[in-house]
């Protein structure tokens with residue numbers, strides 16, 4: 001298997017770990033399968049190294065990830081503020097997983113910036129910021145879970161992965177590759193998957209737990225989203241706007257809109273899809289593309305965000321009524337590159 005990181009990086013990691021008794025593991029706001037899977041798996045690996053750790057997130061994560069072993073121990077800042085604060089303040093080392101800039105952890109950013117302990121990044125997003133003491137950053141891989149697997153093997157060998165750890169890692173790799181449909185076209189990806197299966201992962205069970213666990217309301221909200229979808233074949237693009245009323249009507253729960261943004265891409269000829277969900281003072285945006293059209297660049301330039309070439313996120317600061325027009329103006333600007341993609 002290809003080495004993604006240098007001996008020097010591992011030596012530095014070992015030095016930090018040698019001095020640590022307690023670790024904080026922090027992952028991005030609106031945590032997804034990779035964020036939760038990679039964080040929990042890292043906490044299992046640290047335990048084997050006799051380092052106790054707490055996983056901390058700024059807000060809650062979807063119910064369809066709550067089967068992950070030990071996810072019930074995750075400290076959600078909005079629910080347990082002082083516990084979250086203490087876990088960060090008392091840590092000897094802080095792991096930052098699945099994000100590339102501290103502003104991705106919202107309220108936790110300030111608490112982390114007040115600490116002086118080493119910050120170790122493990123992440124697969126492009127262009128990590130200079131806010132970390134040690135970076136295990138490599139964007140051409142499927143997921144942070146894959147990086148945690150690789151680092152775990154370097155630290156302790158392949159035998160360390162219990163079934164529970166392997167399931168958490170599998171969940172991260174499966175969800176971030178869209179069930180193996182993208183970001184996974186290299187042999188090492190499937191070699192790791194094969195190793196996880198050897199650790200006892202039941203692929204069918206996990207697929208079922210993650211993808212067949214929705215509420216009736218979520219399916220109806222999907223129906224609403226698809227019926228509101230605007231398709232613009234001249235730009236090879238489509239977008240969906242969901243208002244706060246839509247969310248209320250279908251009793252929105254965190255995680256319910258996950259995956260919606262992928263549907264327009266299954267229309268013949270569509271290479272760019274946007275989903276906008278109205279929040280209190282902005283619109284939260286998900287962007288997906290097919291082929292060469294780079295949504296990371298688009299999100300950075302126009303939507304206060306970023307991510308990967310084919311999957312990114314951001315925010316739009318305009319009203320719900322204005323945003324359709326704004327988006328169509330941006331599509332127009334990119335007409336040529338959209339048509340080439």
Ligand code: 5GP
Nearest residue numbers: 286287304305306307308311312313314315
């Ligand atoms: P999703 O659309 O699934 O929420 O996110 C897609 C990708 O974009 C993920 O890799 C996620 O980490 C990243 N992302 C989502 N929202 C933001 C954001 O507001 N800023 C940045 N920089 N990245 C984001």
Ligand code: MN
Nearest residue numbers: 034098144176
């Ligand atoms: Mn990820």
